[in-house]
Amino acid sequence: MSKKVKVSVQGLYKIFGDDGASKVxxxxxxxxxxxxxxxxxxxxxxxxxxxxxxxxxxTVIMGLSGSGKSTLxxxxxxxxxxxxxxxxxxxxxxxxxxxxxxxEMRRTRMSMVxxxxxxxxxxxxxxxxxxxxxxxxxxxxxQRAEAEKWLARLGxxxxxxxxxxQLSGGMQQRxxxxxxxxxxxxVMLLDEAFSALDPIIRSQMQDLLLELQKxxxxxxxxxxxxxxxxxxxADHLVILKDGYVIQQGEPQHIILNPSDVYIERFVTxxxxxxxxxxxxxxxxxxxxxxxVALPVSADDNLExxxxxxxxxxxxxxxxxxxGQQLGYFDMHDIVAAMxxxxxxxxxxx
Amino acid sequence: MSSYSGxxxxxxxxxxxxxxxxxxxxxxxxLKGGEANWYDLNFPSLDNLHEACSKVPQTRDFTAGIEDGFxxxxxxxRTVLDxxxxxxxxxxxxxxxxxxxxxWWALVPLLTLLCVFFTKSWKIGTLVLSFMLTxxxxxxxxxxxxxxxxxxxxxxxxxxxGVPLGIAMSKSDRLxxxxxxxxxxxxxxxxxxxxxxxxxxxxxxxxxLYGLAIILYAIVPVVRLTNLGIRLVDPDVIExxxxxxxxxxxxxxxxxxxxxxxxxxxxxxxxxxxxxxxVVIASLVSAPGLGTLVLDGINNLRLGVGFVAGFAIVLLAxxxxxxxxxxxxxxxxxxxxx
Numbered sequence: 001m002s003k004k005v006k007v008s009v010q011g012l013y014k015i016f017g018d019d020g021a022s023k024v025x026x027x028x029x030x031x032x033x034x035x036x037x038x039x040x041x042x043x044x045x046x047x048x049x050x051x052x053x054x055x056x057x058x059t060v061i062m063g064l065s066g067s068g069k070s071t072l073x074x075x076x077x078x079x080x081x082x083x084x085x086x087x088x089x090x091x092x093x094x095x096x097x098x099x100x101x102x103x104e105m106r107r108t109r110m111s112m113v114x115x116x117x118x119x120x121x122x123x124x125x126x127x128x129x130x131x132x133x134x135x136x137x138x139x140x141x142x143q144r145a146e147a148e149k150w151l152a153r154l155g156x157x158x159x160x161x162x163x164x165x166q167l168s169g170g171m172q173q174r175x176x177x178x179x180x181x182x183x184x185x186x187v188m189l190l191d192e193a194f195s196a197l198d199p200i201i202r203s204q205m206q207d208l209l210l211e212l213q214k215x216x217x218x219x220x221x222x223x224x225x226x227x228x229x230x231x232x233x234a235d236h237l238v239i240l241k242d243g244y245v246i247q248q249g250e251p252q253h254i255i256l257n258p259s260d261v262y263i264e265r266f267v268t269x270x271x272x273x274x275x276x277x278x279x280x281x282x283x284x285x286x287x288x289x290x291x292v293a294l295p296v297s298a299d300d301n302l303e304x305x306x307x308x309x310x311x312x313x314x315x316x317x318x319x320x321x322x323g324q325q326l327g328y329f330d331m332h333d334i335v336a337a338m339x340x341x342x343x344x345x346x347x348x349x
Numbered sequence: 350m351s352s353y354s355g356x357x358x359x360x361x362x363x364x365x366x367x368x369x370x371x372x373x374x375x376x377x378x379x380l381k382g383g384e385a386n387w388y389d390l391n392f393p394s395l396d397n398l399h400e401a402c403s404k405v406p407q408t409r410d411f412t413a414g415i416e417d418g419f420x421x422x423x424x425x426x427r428t429v430l431d432x433x434x435x436x437x438x439x440x441x442x443x444x445x446x447x448x449x450x451x452x453w454w455a456l457v458p459l460l461t462l463l464c465v466f467f468t469k470s471w472k473i474g475t476l477v478l479s480f481m482l483t484x485x486x487x488x489x490x491x492x493x494x495x496x497x498x499x500x501x502x503x504x505x506x507x508x509x510x511g512v513p514l515g516i517a518m519s520k521s522d523r524l525x526x527x528x529x530x531x532x533x534x535x536x537x538x539x540x541x542x543x544x545x546x547x548x549x550x551x552x553x554x555x556x557x558l559y560g561l562a563i564i565l566y567a568i569v570p571v572v573r574l575t576n577l578g579i580r581l582v583d584p585d586v587i588e589x590x591x592x593x594x595x596x597x598x599x600x601x602x603x604x605x606x607x608x609x610x611x612x613x614x615x616x617x618x619x620x621x622x623x624x625x626x627x628v629v630i631a632s633l634v635s636a637p638g639l640g641t642l643v644l645d646g647i648n649n650l651r652l653g654v655g656f657v658a659g660f661a662i663v664l665l666a667x668x669x670x671x672x673x674x675x676x677x678x679x680x681x682x683x684x685x686x687x
Contacts, residue, residue: 103595106592107593107594111592114589117585179593183593189592
């Protein structure tokens with residue numbers, strides 16, 4: 001892809017303990033997490049993380065609890081200091097930022113949304129939303145206008161003067177998102193932002209985020225432990241396990257080609273028909289007769305295709321995007337894609 | 350004479366022990382030490398060892414030593430503490446003058462209105478007014494106002510010193526480890542013990558003598574609860590503050606102190622109540638107020654006087670507790686906003 005890299009994490013290590021820096025070489029030479037804890041009393045948080053997060057994309061970092069995903073996202077705005085490695089924002093190493101420059105970077109260039117919302121309970125919704133502007137010294141009217149604008153955009157018009165604990169969880173997280181949007185930062189960090197919400201609200205919030213993203217084209221880094229959520233949102237998916245990146249790439253590609261038993265286990269539980277898109281299973285055109293093939297969009301998922309033909313297994317389809325024919329597939333390909341691929345088999349789609 | 354004479358003989362320290370002693374005692378000690386009477390065996394305390402060997406100091410020598418040591422550093426301590434604490438004397442004198450010389454018909458409504466202003470509750474206002482009128486009616490008003498004046502000054506100083514100290518403790522684990530034992534000691538020392546070194550340091554007529562005793566005793570809860578309150582602020586909220594670029598000062602004033610305020614106010618309430626407890630005891634060192642009446646009751650066996658004064662103290666305690674709790678509830682209400 002030709003998109004610019006916005007945030008780049010290079011060779012990042014985090015070792016928790018009194019003297020983490022001296023232990024980096026041990027880990028580089030292959031010491032495992034368990035050995036490091038047993039022999040040196042240090043906890044390996046992250047090892048050799050290399051991820052490029054592209055401008056205007058949603059990068060989802062997925063992993064189970066303890067995989068280091070929350071640690072990783074806190075490195076991006078330096079709420080946690082890395083033990084070794086580089087973090088570049090627009091090519092600038094943010095590890096060189098000191099004092100006020102660091103605070104300025106957090107305020108203007110990266111905004112964060114938290115799992116437990118982390119709103120200030122003693123401030124009104126509007127005051128919470130305008131936090132970054134207030135810290136930046138904007139006038140009261142400006143703060144209020146900006147807060148009102150984003151709160152209205154997120155469906156919270158009329159709640160400006162309420163206090164956070166008067167709102168439901170979903171509404172509180174909308175305030176959290178409004179707070180991030182008010183900061184006008186290009187990068188948004190969402191740390192399990194929807195994990196504390198119930199499934200229906202979570203799904204609505206995901207749709208809301210995608211809708212906002214279509215308009216705003218922020219660089220979003222989203223942390224989750226939920227694969228369905230990751231697949232719904234991700235342009236680029238990074239899977240973490242025990243502090244290292246086990247696989248990263250285009251989500252469709254990862255589902256079809258799990259590189260590891262760990263990922264395979266994840267992937268078996270998802271609703272593949274809803275997640276897989278036509279472009280992921282199509283076969284290249286080679287001058288076939290496409291006379292009876294039905295046109296479908298490259299971004300349609302398989303579920304919608306099955307629904308379109310009411311499950312008729314005799315149909316075949318041609319995949320189109322912007323009026324161009326990209327490839328074709330038939331019902332057999334759909335059925336084949338429903339079965340997870342084994343990681344051991346090298347299968348290139 | 351002593352069971353332990355033999356011990357010093359065995360250790361070969363007899364000569365050292367008896368350098369200043371008369372020979373006759375020596376022979377007697379030897380004689381007695383020879384008999385082993387296990388039933389009457391004394392614990393080898395300082396006094397018992399002293400009997401066996403006069404070179405070992407007695408316990409009373411130790412207490413005398415502490416006294417001498419304190420007297421030795423007293424001039425230095427006075428030079429430092431006297432000017433430092435002088436403002437306390439002025440503040441107490443000023444407050445006593447203000448509370449006793451303002452006419453009752455001005456002070457009573459003023460205090461009532463102040464309480465209503467801070468608690469936003471007319472119920473509390475009515476309570477304050479009725480208690481004040483009771484003091485006036487039973488002619489304990491002047492004494493009650495003296496006590497109140499002392500409590501106001503001491504509480505204000507406790508808050509001014511204690512809150513910053515508590516904040517500093519919450520920011521530094523090392524400081525917390527250092528100060529906690531001091532707070533524990535201040536809280537567990539019997540209240541009378543505070544008075545003894547202060548009597549040595551200051552003239553008994555100086556208000557700062559009892560002022561310091563009250564402050565030392567009453568400052569503990571406000572320090573402890575400020576520390577606790579700041580430490581208990583939701584770490585997620587602190588993290589959010591940091592993620593949006595709040596600097597340390599803004600984080601403290603904009604997030605930590607407002608969120609810790611209910612806990613700090615609970616500490617202030619405790620400090621007020623402990624000031625009241627101490628101001629009664631401080632009447633032993635010339636603190637004016639209701640405590641002097643209680644003291645009079647004890648010294649002269651005037652049961653009625655002591656009893657009525659005690660009743661007035663209870664009224665004052667209820668009054669202070671209700672007003673400070675109502676102020677605390679108001680803080681809580683703005684925080685959780687029901």
